[in-house]
Amino acid sequence: MHEFIVGQEYVRQRLLDFVGSRQMQSGVLWGSKESGCLICTSGGRGGKKAGYSDELLTDGSWWYFGQGMAGDQSLLNAANAKLSSGKLSVLFFTTREPTAREVAARGGYGKLFAFRGDFNVVGFEQFVPSDGNRKGDRLWRFRLVPVGGGDDHWVGDEHTNADSHVDLQDLQRSIYVDSPGSEVGVSLQEYRRRSAAVHLYATLRANGRCEGCGMLAPFVRPDGRAFLEVHHMTRLADDGPDLPANVAALCPNCHRRAHYSIDRIEFGCALRAHVAFLEERIATGQGLK
Ligand SMILES: [Zn+2]
Structure with missing residues (x-):
């Protein structure tokens, strides 16, 4: 952060x-x-x-x-x-x-x-x-x-057919299997494919609500998906970049708060804990409800 x-x-x-x-x-x-x-x-x-x-x-x-x-x-x-x-x-x-x-x-x-x-x-x-x-x-x-290519740059249109039928647990698993600890050596195309998959995953996990404040996304995109920005939490040195546990889908206000607010450290810790909790539930098949 x-x-x-x-x-x-x-x-x-x-x-x-x-x-x-x-x-x-x-x-x-x-x-x-x-x-x-x-x-x-x-x-x-x-x-x-x-x-x-x-x-x-x-x-x-x-x-x-x-x-x-x-x-x-x-x-x-x-x-x-x-x-x-x-x-x-x-x-x-x-x-x-x-x-x-x-x-x-x-x-x-x-x-x-x-x-x-x-x-x-x-x-x-x-x-x-x-x-x-x-x-x-x-x-x-x-x-x-x-x-993240500037939050949204690469996610764009290739996933417009994404819908809630995607199984989060499957997607989570495939992303982790796909990502050895380090991204070095993969082609740029491959890197972007993974990055887009993590972005998609984060927005599906959020299910239309900001993972920071819990409010509904401020508006809906032309393709029907909720507008949320994907925030990358500071990575630990031994974690690979762009993994589900490292990203949060946030409303624009919370995204700015994560970077610029006086309580950004505390906010970041709370966010990380919340995301860890969600990830655990998804990994163990408990779902998000
Ligand atoms: Zn928010």
């Missing part, structure tokens, strides 16, 4: 405080306060001059380059090892230098970090720049895919 707002800029100290880290230089930050997540910052690597740079793709995913300033990069490097594990969610930020006016106003030169959203690492590959000052070095780049 975090309160970063997409598009808003933050100073580095905010990022360090969030994860509980004192790493001053590194592009990838982690700490004991949020052990299920990594902060990845993009920028400041010299871009074209180095022969490679992080890249936003048209589908909203990123190629994010590993750490290692010279020579071949290693997956044994602490940051690269964490990225390649696929077990941590990524809060992704892009970096910029402050303008002269901002430096004057803030009294400091610190870079600014714009939040780009929550991501999962779904794969990685080697990349060898053909020019620039890293020419010939074997680098690693990681594919970062938006969690």
